[in-house]
Amino acid sequence: MATTISGKTRVAANEAASGASGRDALKLAPDKTQTLQAMMAPSGAIFSAWTAFHLGLWAAGVFAVWVLPEWPVAQLAVSLFLGNQLHTLTILQHDCGHRSAYRSKGANLWIGRALAWFIFMPFNTFTEVHRWHHGYLGDASRDPDEWFYAGGHGQLYLRECLFMPRFIFLSLKQSAAPEIRGKVVRELLFNCATYALLAAGLATLGAWDVLVFAFVLPMLFLAALYNPISRGYEHHPLAAMEADDPRRHDLRHNTVTVTSPVIGFLWANITYHVEHHMYPRVPFYRLPKLHRMFAGKQYLTAPYPLHRLADAVEQPEPVQPVPSIPSI
Numbered sequence: 001m002a003t004t005i006s007g008k009t010r011v012a013a014n015e016a017a018s019g020a021s022g023r024d025a026l027k028l029a030p031d032k033t034q035t036l037q038a039m040m041a042p043s044g045a046i047f048s049a050w051t052a053f054h055l056g057l058w059a060a061g062v063f064a065v066w067v068l069p070e071w072p073v074a075q076l077a078v079s080l081f082l083g084n085q086l087h088t089l090t091i092l093q094h095d096c097g098h099r100s101a102y103r104s105k106g107a108n109l110w111i112g113r114a115l116a117w118f119i120f121m122p123f124n125t126f127t128e129v130h131r132w133h134h135g136y137l138g139d140a141s142r143d144p145d146e147w148f149y150a151g152g153h154g155q156l157y158l159r160e161c162l163f164m165p166r167f168i169f170l171s172l173k174q175s176a177a178p179e180i181r182g183k184v185v186r187e188l189l190f191n192c193a194t195y196a197l198l199a200a201g202l203a204t205l206g207a208w209d210v211l212v213f214a215f216v217l218p219m220l221f222l223a224a225l226y227n228p229i230s231r232g233y234e235h236h237p238l239a240a241m242e243a244d245d246p247r248r249h250d251l252r253h254n255t256v257t258v259t260s261p262v263i264g265f266l267w268a269n270i271t272y273h274v275e276h277h278m279y280p281r282v283p284f285y286r287l288p289k290l291h292r293m294f295a296g297k298q299y300l301t302a303p304y305p306l307h308r309l310a311d312a313v314e315q316p317e318p319v320q321p322v323p324s325i326p327s328i
Contacts, residue, residue, distance in 0.1 A: 022250035026278050026297055039290065040281040044102040050268075050285060051092055051115070058085040058118070065214040066207070075213040082214060083221025084266060087230060089118045090126075090222075091268035091284060097127035100283045113187065119222065120195065121164050122187035125171040128180050134280060137255075138238065138248035144170050148231070149238040156239050160228035233258070233305045234273045251277055252299040257291065260304050264288060274299045 028036055061082040068074050095101045096112030109123070116123035129144050136142035140150070147166065148159045170176070171184045202211040237247070238254050247253035251274060258264070258271035264287075270276065272287040275294060282290050302308070 022252040022299075023278065026251060026274070026294070026299065028293060032293060035293075036279065036282075039283075039286045040100070040279065042100050042103050042283055044104070044107065046285055047092075047095065047101045047283060051111070054085060054088050054092065054268075058082060058089070061085060062210070062214045065210055069209055072209070072213075075209060076217070079213045079217035080221055082218035083226055086119050086218055086222040087226040088266065088268050089115050090121075091270045093119075093123060093126065094130065094270070095268075095284050097123070097130060098280050100281050116187075117191060117194070119164070120191050120219065121167065122171070122184045122191065124180055124183040124187060125168050128176060128184075129167045129170050134277065137235070137251070137277065140243040140248070145235065146238070149235065151239075153236065153239045156232050156236065157228045160232040161224050163227050163231060164223065229305050230267060230270065233302075234270075237300065256300045256302055258302050258305055258307075259291070261288065263304060271305070274301075 061078050064078045065075050065082075068078070092101070093112045093115035096108040096115065099105065099108045101111060102108050112127070113123040116126060133143055133145045137145075140146050144167075148156060148163070151159060168184070168188065172181055176184075198215070199211060202208070202215075233256060235255055237256065241248050241254075255274045255277055257274045260271065264271045269284045269287040272291045275282070275287055275290045279290060
């Protein structure tokens with residue numbers, strides 16, 4: 001565990017304890033209830049349009065790798081872009097897991113499975129383990145994400161690189177329901193088989209550069225770059241808090257919202273993370289609007305990922321909404 005936070009940042013401890021999860025302070029006013037209810041209603045058409053857009057960008061990247069066999073540096077740059085798209089697809093399947101993509105349970109399941117295929121992770125792995133995370137955020141003994149933060153900021157980056165294998169391991173443990181473990185095993189076997197066929201097909205065609213630059217390297221960039229930066233930063237204050245620190249259970253202190261609309265666009269708005277944890281049924285494309293509705297509330301925000309990462313956790317200031325890409 002990292003060094004105990006002391007000094008002025010401890011001033012908020014009693015307030016955090018009395019405020020439990022801090023949700024009362026972040027809860028929207030009753031006069032916004034109707035608007036909030038409307039925002040939580042999924043629009044399958046909007047989600048499908050965004051999914052088609054991001055899949056189109058991914059496909060364009062794969063095509064670029066295919067037509068640039070003599071330009072390995074350009075292919076490497078495209079691999080970096082494809083890694084970002086894999087991260088975005090991770091967020092889209094995450095919305096399916098929250099059932100905020102479609103009204104239909106079946107649509108969320110099968111579209112979620114299709115999107116999760118791109119990152120090799122079984123859809124039910126992410127959905128089940130992530131459900132535990134939302135339910136036990138900050139609980140050092142029950143939050144499955146706690147392992148990433150338990151080593152302090154010094155180990156946070158490397159631990160987040162193991163995000164996918166750790167989640168798969170957790171979803172296969174006895175603590176997971178038997179029916180969940182069965183689904184995870186079937187999805188994992190399907191992913192293994194189809195990835196093997198894909199690799200064999202590209203190898204047969206002699207398209208080794210496509211295999212490496214369009215599939216292998218983007219997955220490595222996702223694991224070693226985008227996941228640690230995005231996921232690691234979302235709750236990085238936990239890496240500097242002792243297990244008995246009452247702020248661990250306070251959403252105003254254990255989670256960070258990144259306010260950059262550009263990063264939000266690139267990463268499907270998962271950067272508005274306090275808002276997401278407060279109202280997880282709000283679809284990703286409406287999170288910028290939800291962020292604006294939080295104006296004046298006090299919680300941790302940052303202009304970009306990794307901002308003041310190693311600093312002691314400060315008390316949250318009133319959030320000032322910045323111009324953002326309009327939500328649909």
